[in-house]
Amino acid sequence: MYIIGTVTIYLGLVISIYALIAFIIGIRKQNQSWINSGKNSVLMMFFISSILMTLLFLALGTDQYQFKYVSTYTSSDLALIYKLCALWAGNAGSLLLWTFFLTMYNAMVIFSKKMKANPMVPYISSILLGNTIFFYFLLATTAKPFELNEVIPREGNGLNPMLQDPGMILHPVTLYLGYVGMAVPFAFAIAALMLKNVDSFWIRMTRRWTLLAWLFLTLGNVIGGWWAYLELGWGGYWAWDPVENASFMPWLTVTAFLHSVMIQERKQMLKVWNLSLIILSYSLTLFGTFLVRSGVLTSVHAFGDSNLGTYFLIFMAFAVIFAMYVMMSRYQLLKKDSGQFESFLSKESSFLINNLILVGATFAVFWGTIFPLVSEAVKGTKVTVGIPFFNTVMSPILLGLMFVMAVCPLIAWQKSTVKNLQKNFVVPALLSIIVAVILFVFGIRGAYPLVSFGIVSFMLLTHLLEIYRGVRARRSVTKEAYPVALVRLMTKNRRRYGGYTVHFGIALMAIGIIGSQNFDVETMKTVAIGETIQLENFKVTYEELGQKREGMNDVVYAVLSVEKDGKKLGKVIPEKIFFGNNNQPPSTRVGLLSSWEEDLYTVLSTWEADKRATFVVRINPLVKWIWTGGIVVIIGTLFAIWGGKYNQITPRYTGAERKVS
Incomplete structure (x- = not known):
């Protein structure tokens, strides 16, 4: 297997180089035979990367400890699913997964029916091949x-305890699909620039690819937050860890791109801005990979110190310089026939403000992430930027974004009048003020949460008003029942109403974030069996401390009964897991009772021989709204991507008119 795996990697590198050369020759000589050869080579590369994935899965699943990667990340007592997930637990396996996704995306693009005979194909594939060659080289x-051990160990080291969680199955894979997926719109953009065709056609071709990458980035971030909430035992879901930030920053810039391209499609505006956002988003995916693998910043998610960070830094610099050179060489063409803003009070302006807020948020996160490196370079001391900084900076940005999201659906293109603004916003504004007053009456006194909930309400109400008007207009023409009119309106306008659904999901997540960040309470107490912990209207009674065996692992658990306002809610069982052949600290499994109003979050901290135990008990309000909002966002994105009418992609670019032999 060692020989097969090693030879196959070198074969993949050789074929990827050949495919790139074939496309370059085909482009320069306008020879279809060379281009077809390049396409076939791309398909062969996907086949080769699939073989490599299968070989490594087989080695991991069958405990072949002659391989250093297998012995480092698995052990005989590890469940099969986690043995297989160890493929993306370390550098070599995760880079192989990245390569597999790259070749998969490349094959999907060039063999897509909509890309058949499109002259952009060799350019797009060549750019993706540049990425593939880099990863095969690594x-x-x-x-x-498939590196071999000098001495074959009898047992492997096992998987990091924190990674032995269901989140390990989905979180890294979805993030990688998002990271790698961003190479596709980047390749489309650079190909369009190289062909000197800079209208909105390339945007329509790549819209679904961009949405798909954004969907996977969203999934990865939401699943990562859910995993941290249940696994790490600190009571939160987002710690502004450098690697968390690395996946959040491209999500912000891709979100900005998906909004601003609508202006280019409709008004032929913001061409340079949109290309810059694509380049920035792609660069941030490489930057995130650099952070994970360089060891320059401390993170629970990082793979540790390695020289891979240097390679990624060089490759990122090369990619950015190349992309910026191509864009600037076409700058005059991009500015030609570009539309202009006619009024500040217009949908175009609201989209631009939305973009500026998102890019500002990206810069704030970026600066907070790299500040320890800057401080170390300037003062010689690494100053860590913590959660308070990010929360303080990002909170007003979140509110500003929510306000712009509220305004955008009801504001007119080109120019809005004061009369139009009054007609559209007076009722939602008054209702949102009423919501804030009701919350004040029910005991919420802080200015920030009152304003925040008011703005979120305003956003939800403007969207509901826009949907109601659309349904009413359709019903007046078709005489359909309201539910039928709603369904048909949405299915006929998937992009718009899928976007509104995503906005609803973002609003639900915002409700959860505002509630959990402003009203959480916590206590830590040591109690004996039979004693209770009182936290607000919750009464937690310590009933039992026990120990059990799960495979090779020892689990210490406590049984706690929970009452709220005198009513029994059930029992929670927080646990500490000690892994059989791993010297790392035990893993935490929290005891959780979740409702729409709040989560009761319990952690078994320490215990004594006499069974006295110390517990952390938290009340986290509205956290369930975050996960529900994430699901709604995913549903809305899938609705916008799937089905419906789609602009036919025809090869109308310059290269299509040139004769190909």
């Missing part, structure tokens, strides 16, 4: 997944 020289 697999062949630095991060070798």
Whole structure:
């Protein structure tokens, strides 16, 4: 297997180089035979990367400890699913997964029906091949997944306890699909620039690819927050960890891109801005990979110190310089026939403000993330930027974004009048003020949460008003029942109403974030069996301390009964898991009672021989709204991507008119 795996990696590197050369020759000579050869080579590369994935899965699943990667990340007592998930637990395996996704995306793009005979194909595939060659080079020289041990160990080291969680199955894979997926719109954008065709056609071709990458980034971030909430035992879901930030920053810039391209499609505006956002988003995915693998910043998610960070930094610099050179060489063409803003009170302006807020948020996160490096370079001391900084900076940005999201659906294109603004916003504004007053009456006194909930209410109400008007207009023409009119209106306008559904999901997540950040309470107390912990209207009684065996692992657990306002809610069982052949600290499994109003979050901290135990008990309000909002966002994105009418993609670019032999 070692020989097969190693030879196959070198074969993948050789074929990827050949495919790139074939496309370059085909482009320069306008020879279809060379282009077809390049396409076939791309398909062969996907087949090769699939073989490599299968080989490593087989080695991991069958405990073949002659391989250093297998012995480092698995052990015989590890469940099969986690043995297989160890493929993306370390550098070599995760880079192989990245390569597999790259070749998969490349094959999907060039063999898509909508891309058949499109002259952009060799350009797009060449750019993706540049990425693929880089990753095959790393697999062949630095991060070798089939490297052998000098001495074959009897047992493996096992998987990091924090990674032995269901989140490990989905979180890294979805993030990688998002990261790698961003290479596709980047390749489309650079290909369009190289062909000197800079209208909105390339945007329509790549819209679904961009939405797909954004969907996977969203999934990865939401699943990561859910995993941290249940696994780490600190009571939160987002710690502004450098690697968390690395996945959040491209999400912000891609979100900005998805909004601003609508202006280019409709008004031929913001061409340079949109290309810059694509380049920035792609660069941030590489930057995130650099952070994970360089060891320059401390993170529970990082793979540790390695020289891979240097390679990624060089590759990122090359990619950015190349992309900026191509864009600037077409700058005059991009500015030609570009539309202009006619009024500040217009939908175009609201989209632009939305973009500026999102990019400002990206810069704030970026600065907070790299500040320890800057401080170390300037003063020689690494100053860590913590959660308070990010929360303080990002909270007003979140509110500003929610306000712009509220205004955008009801504001007119080109120019809105004061009369139009009054007609559209007076009722939602008054109702949102009423919501804030009701919350004040029910005991919420802080200015920030009152304003925040008011703005979120305003956003939800403007969207509901827009949907109601659309349904009413359709019903007046078709005489359909309201539910039928709603369904048909949405299915006929999937992009718009899928976007509104995503906005609803964001609003639900905002409700959860505002509630959990402003009203959480916590206590820590040591109690004996039979004693209680009182936290607001919750009464938690310590009933039992026990120990059990789960495979090779020892689990210490406590049984707690929970009452609220004198009513029994049930029992929670917080646990500490000690892994059999791992010297790392025990893992935490929280005891959780969740409702729409709040989560009761319990952690078993320590215990004594006499069974006295110390517990952390938290009340986290509205956290369930975050996960529900994430699901709604995903549903809305899938609705916008799936089905419906789609502009036919025809090869109307310059290269299509040139004769190909």
